[in-house]
Structure formats: structure tokens, C-alpha cells
Amino acid sequence: MFARFRAKVEKREELFSRLQEMVVLTNKEPGCVFYHLHVDSQNRDIFYFMECWEDQKAFDFHMNAPYIQAILRDAPNLTVEGIDISFMERVEVES
Numbered sequence: 001m002f003a004r005f006r007a008k009v010e011k012r013e014e015l016f017s018r019l020q021e022m023v024v025l026t027n028k029e030p031g032c033v034f035y036h037l038h039v040d041s042q043n044r045d046i047f048y049f050m051e052c053w054e055d056q057k058a059f060d061f062h063m064n065a066p067y068i069q070a071i072l073r074d075a076p077n078l079t080v081e082g083i084d085i086s087f088m089e090r091v092e093v094e095s
Contacts, residue, residue: 001059003049004084005075012045015078018071019047025067026051031058 007015019037026035033052040046053059062068075083 001049001051001053001088002086003051004086005047005078006043006080007045007047008078008080009045011078016047018074018078019049022049022067022071025065026062029058029062029065031055031061 005015005019023035023037026032031054033054035049035051038048038050040048053062071078072083
């Protein structure tokens with residue numbers, strides 16, 4: 001899964017701080033395989049989470065965590081376009 005956040009210029013530092021806190025908290029969650037925060041190399045106001053969960057139960061737990069609910073609620077104030085979430089499945093390629 002990827003989640004994209006484009007910060008409002010005046011809210012960039014607040015959003016960045018909140019996202020960093022989410023990394024610390026989320027990596028302690030059961031079923032979190034990885035939860036990585038990235039910043040766009042061309043636009044420092046754009047952040048991405050690349051994340052992987054053991055199963056749907058772990059992902060559901062994450063989505064119901066208070067800090068996730070808070071960022072979902074606060075996203076319209078902190079971001080230009082809200083949160084863009086993309087789900088994907090890995091394609092296995094034989095070599």
C-alpha cells in the first residue's frame with residue numbers, strides 16, 4: 001500500500017512531525033511488516049508511506065488506531081488534496 005500526502009505550505013512542518021510520530025507508533029503495531037516514510041525528491045511538500053501488513057486484520061487494527069483516525073480527520077486542514085491511498089498486489093515474476 002502507498003499513501004500520499006501533499007502538505008499545505010504553511011502546514012508542512014506540522015504534517016511532517018505528525019507523520020514521523022506515526023512511523024514510531026505504527027512500527028510497534030502487531031502485524032506491521034514495514035512502514036516507511038519517504039519525501040519526494042523534487043517536491044519536499046509531498047510525503048509517501050510505503051507499508052505492508054501481515055494480513056487484513058493487522059491493517060484493520062492500524063486503520064482504527066487513534067493516531068490514524070486523527071490524521072484522517074485532520075488531513076483536510078494539513079494537506080492540499082487529502083490523502084491519496086493506493087492498494088496493490090505484488091506480481092510474481094519467474095526468472
